[in-house]
Amino acid sequence: MFKVIHWIFLCGLACSGFAQPLQLSQPKTNIHMAMVSKDNPQNLILDFRMVNTDIRFTQDGAEPTIKSKRYRKPIKVSKPTIIKAKVFHKDFASSETITATFVDRGKKILSYNISDPNPKYTGEGNKTMFDGQFGDMSYSNRYLGYDKGPIEMVIKPEVNENISTIHFSNLINQGAWIFGPSKISVYDENHNLLVQNIFNDTTQKSVSNHMKYTLKFNKNKYGQLKLVIDPLASIPDWHDGRGLPAWFFVDEVWVE
Numbered sequence: 057m058f059k060v061i062h063w064i065f066l067c068g069l070a071c072s073g074f075a076q077p078l079q080l081s082q083p084k085t086n087i088h089m090a091m092v093s094k095d096n097p098q099n100l101i102l103d104f105r106m107v108n109t110d111i112r113f114t115q116d117g118a119e120p121t122i123k124s125k126r127y128r129k130p131i132k133v134s135k136p137t138i139i140k141a142k143v144f145h146k147d148f149a150s151s152e153t154i155t156a157t158f159v160d161r162g163k164k165i166l167s168y169n170i171s172d173p174n175p176k177y178t179g180e181g182n183k184t185m186f187d188g189q190f191g192d193m194s195y196s197n198r199y200l201g202y203d204k205g206p207i208e209m210v211i212k213p214e215v216n217e218n219i220s221t222i223h224f225s226n227l228i229n230q231g232a233w234i235f236g237p238s239k240i241s242v243y244d245e246n247h248n249l250l251v252q253n254i255f256n257d258t259t260q261k262s263v264s265n266h267m268k269y270t271l272k273f274n275k276n277k278y279g280q281l282k283l284v285i286d287p288l289a290s291i292p293d294w295h296d297g298r299g300l301p302a303w304f305f306v307d308e309v310w311v312e
Contacts, residue, residue, distance in 0.1 A: 079149040080104075083111050083127075083141055088266050089190040089225060090133075091161045091310070097134035100156050102127050104143045113141040119153060133158045157268060159223065161188060162310035164214040170200070171208045177201025177305070184307065185209065191307040193264060195227055195234060199305040207285040207304065213278060213311055220275035221312040222283055227305040229264045230295065235288045235302040236262075242271050245280035259292040283309065 083104040090098045102111050111127035112120040117138040127141065137158050143151040170182045179200050180187065191198035213219050228236050241252040250273035271283075287304035291297040 077147065077149045080106075080109065080143045080145060080151040082151045082154045083143050085141070085154055085156055087156050087158075088192060089157045089159070089268065091188045091190075091308075092133050092135060092158045093161050094134050096161065097132050098158065099130040099132055100139060101130045102141050102154075104151075106143075106145070109143050109145045111141055111143055113139055115139050122150075136160045157266075159268070159310070160312060162223070162312050163217050163219065165211055165311065166214055167212045168309075169210045171202070171206075173200040174203050179307075185309045188308070190225060190266070191227060191305075193227070193229070193266065195229060195232060195305050199227060199307045202287060202304045202306075203301045205285065205287040205304065207287065207306070209283040209285075209309060211281045211283065211309070211311065213281065216277055218275050219278050219281065219311050220272060222271045222281065222309065223268060223312070224283065224285075224309045225266060225268045225307055227265075227307065228262055228267055229305075230262060231264070233291060233295075233297050233300070233303050234305050235259075235291070236267060237269070237285050237304065238288050239286040240269065240271060241284040241286075242273060243282040243284070244276075244278050247282075250274070250281075258288050261294065281311070 083102045086101040087098060092098050104111055112124035113127050114120050114124050115137055120140055120142045122144050139156045140153050142153050165186055168182060168186055170185060179198055184200055189198055222242055227234055236258045237255055238258050239254050242250045244250055251271050288302035291300050291302050
């Protein structure tokens, strides 16, 4: 009997030596992505309610460490930046990083026209793409949802504005059959191709995320810009929806 008890005791010590500390969950945040300017700042609120924990954050896109700045009150943001935050506790593994992205509001758009989305996911119509309001990790609102492509967006910037960049943001939630783009192209008013990006990693497994894509081209005064997005043609073989059309959800477009 003594040998059995002694063996159990030693096994317990051995197992405890190899046990991994429990990992803290991410802090909660009121913003994942937002447009800001000097006249339109945003307050980022981070929250994690557990005693003896610290939320540490950075404002330059770097990964937070235990030595990073401690979060004490809402962070006022008035210019483009990337804030990353993690929770720390001496007895637990630190949390995964949470990211809040703040972007410039961009230049004024005079008019726009967008391909019709699937009738189930029409958001607030075309203005969904240009209202300065990003969607969250749910696809139930503030997005236009497409189950086929290509998706075309014709944008007319304000006259005499030099434009060199188009940004757009979209949701990736592969569990809900929502994937990223396979190809993005930008054309001018004369149908000249300004830039084209092909994404070979769209079929790879990915965590749910709110993505921002940036396309740069020669700076000029464009009378019109056409953004063409090709969604993934079919869901890859590793997914339960293999072979069926992939969904694409987009929520905002802006130019600089």
